[in-house]
Amino acid sequence: MEMLKQKFKAQADKLGEEIKAILKEHGDTVIGQTTLAQVYQGMRGMTALITETSLLDAQDGIRFRRHSIDELRDKLPKANGGSEPLPEGLFYLMLVGEIPTQEEVENLTSILQRRSHVPSYVFETMSALPKETHPMTMFVVGVMALQGESTFAKKYAEGMNKKEYWAATFEDTLDLIARLPHIAAYVYRRKYKQGKALQPDGLLDWAGNFAHMLGYDDDQFKELMRLYMVIHADHEGGNVSAHTTHLVGSALSDPYLSYAAGMNGLAGPLHGLANQEVIKWIFEMQEQLQTKEPTAEQIKEYVEKTLSEGKVVPGYGHAVLRKTDPRFTAQMDFGKKHMSDDPLVNTVWRIYETVPPILQSLGKVKNPWPNVDAHSGALLVHYGMVEYEYYTVLFAVSRALGVLSSLCWDRALSMPLERPKSVTTAAVKRWLNKE
Ligand code: AMX
Numbered sequence: 001m002e003m004l005k006q007k008f009k010a011q012a013d014k015l016g017e018e019i020k021a022i023l024k025e026h027g028d029t030v031i032g033q034t035t036l037a038q039v040y041q042g043m044r045g046m047t048a049l050i051t052e053t054s055l056l057d058a059q060d061g062i063r064f065r066r067h068s069i070d071e072l073r074d075k076l077p078k079a080n081g082g083s084e085p086l087p088e089g090l091f092y093l094m095l096v097g098e099i100p101t102q103e104e105v106e107n108l109t110s111i112l113q114r115r116s117h118v119p120s121y122v123f124e125t126m127s128a129l130p131k132e133t134h135p136m137t138m139f140v141v142g143v144m145a146l147q148g149e150s151t152f153a154k155k156y157a158e159g160m161n162k163k164e165y166w167a168a169t170f171e172d173t174l175d176l177i178a179r180l181p182h183i184a185a186y187v188y189r190r191k192y193k194q195g196k197a198l199q200p201d202g203l204l205d206w207a208g209n210f211a212h213m214l215g216y217d218d219d220q221f222k223e224l225m226r227l228y229m230v231i232h233a234d235h236e237g238g239n240v241s242a243h244t245t246h247l248v249g250s251a252l253s254d255p256y257l258s259y260a261a262g263m264n265g266l267a268g269p270l271h272g273l274a275n276q277e278v279i280k281w282i283f284e285m286q287e288q289l290q291t292k293e294p295t296a297e298q299i300k301e302y303v304e305k306t307l308s309e310g311k312v313v314p315g316y317g318h319a320v321l322r323k324t325d326p327r328f329t330a331q332m333d334f335g336k337k338h339m340s341d342d343p344l345v346n347t348v349w350r351i352y353e354t355v356p357p358i359l360q361s362l363g364k365v366k367n368p369w370p371n372v373d374a375h376s377g378a379l380l381v382h383y384g385m386v387e388y389e390y391y392t393v394l395f396a397v398s399r400a401l402g403v404l405s406s407l408c409w410d411r412a413l414s415m416p417l418e419r420p421k422s423v424t425t426a427a428v429k430r431w432l433n434k435e
Pocket residue numbers: 239269270271272274311312313314315316317318319320359364365366367371372373
């Protein structure tokens with residue numbers, strides 16, 4: 001642990017010096033213009049944030065420290081006998097910018113194992129909620145209950161020197177990532193499996209153990225969880241969950257508070273909740289059409305109905321991407337390898353052939369291609385996880401790897417309070433001399 005921490009600190013100090021020099025020489029360089037439309041329309045395309053962990057290209061998709069998903073599947077260490085990358089390896093890569101060795105990943109796995117204890121009051125707090133509570137609400141309540149454990153918050157109250165912020169954030173990050181699978185698994189078992197929590201398996205990796213605690217001991221499901229935890233981890237800094245975590249963290253709210261805030265954003269249907277919306281939409285289509293495998297023509301009609309009701313087609317479109325999401329393709333690849341004759345998975349692939357031309361024909365949708373959420377549910381259903389309301393919690397556990405490693409960078413680089421300027425429409429009219 002100390003080695004990883006020191007390595008991170010050395011990298012951060014080096015980059016911090018480079019940034020200082022860049023700003024000294026080029027701080028006044030203009031990097032873009034802002035239009036009024038951007039200010040009113042969700043700040044699309046406005047470069048306004050620094051996020052070191054990943055970068056999204058509209059055509060090629062996400063790259064984590066310049067590595068594509070395909071490269072990660074190839075280069076990151078695997079579990080014994082497995083072929084999907086271990087998410088601990090991606091976390092290491094996002095933190096220090098280097099692909100770790102097998103040994104470095106195994107060390108990180110045991111560090112997380114050692115820190116994974118969740119105090120019983122956290123489970124008691126979650127269990128005080130009615131069972132009907134949405135799994136994301138239960139999950140965030142669990143995270144908030146754990147906030148009292150924050151090293152950052154304790155040390156800040158004791159008058160911590162600002163030079164130590166990064167170290168306290170680092171400690172909280174590891175503790176929180178280690179504990180999240182327990183909290184998430186508890187939500188699942190309580191809501192759907194008569195509250196029967198399962199004990200962790202100390203010999204398993206982070207994602208394998210999560211699968212085990214959820215109650216899925218099939219080796220293929222463990223592999224799916226490893227892949228799932230890798231592909232959902234980060235998507236540069238402007239998406240709602242990453243940006244919110246960064247924004248709230250900029251007030252020096254500790255990592256528990258910041259992550260919980262970000263996950264409330266992930267719980268929105270235009271963001272992380274889309275994975276549950278996709279499968280719900282497909283199940284409703286199957287029910288209405290009375291078939292498990294609708295034809296392309298039937299899908300087309302159903303999509304048109306969805307659009308005519310003023311709804312979006314879930315799992316399609318993206319604020320930045322303009323091609324098929326490589327996270328969708330990676331899951332398709334997993335599906336072809338392990339379940340090529342599954343009717344639901346085949347339906348997802350048929351939707352992929354059918355939906356883009358329909359969305360394209362509307363003339364307003366900037367990206368008619370599928371995103372990560374269009375595929376994930378069908379793979380989970382294949383292994384028996386049909387409780388789609390739970391899917392965003394899986395996304396949230398994975399997203400912790402990205403947003404929390406970014407938070408470590410924020411504090412190590414002494415990023416300040418975020419506080420952009422806002423104006424009223426009356427002020428805009430005055431600018432435009434309309435008043
Ligand atoms: N189905 C129908 N209409 C869509 C659409 C879709 N999948 N995607 C975009 N549109 C519509 C928008 O609603 C908007 O219509 P309006 O002008 O009448 O309001 C118009 O096309 C232009 O939107 P855009 O610029 O292409 O998209 P955006 O950047 O504003 O929004 C996103 C991006 C993802 C919210 C949007 O594509 C969407 O709602 N998709 C479905 C929900 C979804 O899959 N979300 C998950 C995204 C990935 C993630 O965060 N997990």
